[in-house]
Amino acid sequence: MRYLYTLVMYLVTPLIVLRLALRGFRSRPYYWRWAERFGFFRVPPGLRGSLWVHAVSVGEVNAAEPLIKALKRDYPGAPVVVTTVTPTGTARVQQLFGDGVFHVYLPYDLPYAVNRFLAGVRPRLALIVETEIWPNLYFACRRRGIPLMIVNARLSERSLRGYRPRPLRGMVRAALGCVSLVAAQSRNDAARYRLIGAPADRVVVCGNLKYDMPVPQEALAAGARLREHWGARRPVWIAASTHEGEEQAVLEAHLAVLQRLPDALLLIAPRHPERFRPVEHAVRSLGFAAGSYGADGMPALANQVFVIDAMGQLMPFYAGAGLAFVGGSLVPIGGHNVLEPAALGTPVLVGPHTFNFEEITTSLIEQGGALRVPDSAALGEAVLHLLCDDARRHAMGRAAQRVFERERGAVGRLMRLIDAQLQE
Known part of the structure; x- marks a missing residue:
């Protein structure tokens, strides 16, 4: 198989390249x-024995x-290599770590590309964040004797269904055998991995890395300055990681x-940079006093809506903000990270589609830190109601x-667990 x-x-590689080119019309970094x-990249000296972390995009990089x-x-003493798939993930790696890690894009799952990548990176350990099952990559790691761990592993019910059709089942099981x-992240995620073929004795529950993200004190200080700037009593809410x-x-x-x-x-932060301009246009077309930065680097006080274009x-x-709506949840994207506002004590609203973060979201709702709205209306x-109460x-916010x-x-x-793998 x-x-x-x-x-x-x-056979589909030309179509993949065409899609990449078309995306480049909207977002130049895709070029x-x-x-x-x-698998072609300039290999810096001293990568032998690297620790390789793959995080597909922004959310996984943050995790x-x-x-x-x-x-x-x-x-x-070990160089750290980080791979991503998207330009936004790449930008986040550079923002967080700069030259402290070596970044390269993950190659397509073609044998020659995978082998060239591994020959350049020469990892001592591979750590795949969340859910990325690439059969040729996994088999190549096994052939080269590279221990491979899926960390912060999650598998939604929707993704589970995608892996279970008969033609895929055997190949996924074989890949997970590597x-x-x-x-x-949770008992449910562990059970789903076992259902798609992960050996039961190699699956453990470790918890969610996103709970361990640092709470930046500078963000709290910057938030306090923003509240002082626009007035402590002014009702402010944010819609974050929104989609079309x-x-x-x-x-x-x-x-x-x-x-x-x-x-x-309203502060609105589209999930993808190519959405910045269309959202700004929509804001102005509805007649809002639209957002821009003032001379002091703060959102202008006259704004009714401010688009965060970074x-x-x-x-x-x-x-x-006094309240956060986390996007990807009014449309069937599956939701985004609700822990960032929760960590800062900001109450959360989500829509009905949160299957990517179901357990976290459910926990926040059950403990009173979040509310789910059934639809956009x-x-x-x-x-x-929340801004008035x-x-x-x-x-x-305290519950979150x-x-x-x-x-x-x-x-x-x-x-x-990583220490144990490296000592074997």
Whole structure:
């Protein structure tokens, strides 16, 4: 089956390249560093024995941040290699670590590309973050004797169904047989990995790395400055990581909020950079006093809506806002990271589609730190009620922060498992 899979990969490669080119029309970074996606890159000296972490995009990079810092701390002599798939993930790696790690794009799952990549990186250990099962890559690691761990492993019910069709089942099972250890986020994730073929004795529950992300004190300070700038009593909410199909609902919700709270401010942060311009256009077309930075580098006080057109800048705005709606949840994307606002004590709203973060979201809702709205029509009403109820909003923020603090510790557990792998 893997040989058929490889043949299909070769046949569809021209289509993959075409898709990459088309995406480059909307986001220029997709044009850059194409060769790396086929295993061609300049290998810096001293990579032998590297610790390789693969994090597909922004969310996985953020989850991996405390792990990468722990690897650099505990293995100071080992170079750390980080691979991503998306330009936004690449930008986040550079923002977090600069030259402290070696970054390269993960190659497509073609044998020659994978082998060229591994020959250049020469990893001592491979750590795949969350859910990335690439059969040729996994088999190549086994042939070369590279221990491979899936860390912070998660598998939603939706993804489980995708891996279970009969033609894929045997290949996925064989690929997971190449994995030394699956460190799952939860018991449910562990059970799903076993269902798709991970050997039961190689699956453990380790917790969610995202609970161990650092709470940046500078973000809290920046949030306090933002609140002071726009006024401590001004109603402010943020819609973060929004997708096409959500921004219009968010803006309509804000129109409803403004009818009751005319000085309310909406901060909106599209998930992808190519959405910045369309969202700014939508804001102006609806007649909002649209956002820009003032001379002091702060959102102008006259703004009714401010579009955050930068990646990796959410934390200060989460800290400054009174309420956060986390996107990807009104449309069937599966939701995004609700822990960032929770860590800062900001109450959370989500839509009905949160299968990517189901257990975290459910825990926050059950403990009173988050609310789920059934559809876009209910968003404005929920935002308005919470912005008008300071006591409930503050109680939700404290509850969200307690959930975040209670679940910390996954990095320590995972580092003990990594130490054991490296000593074998």
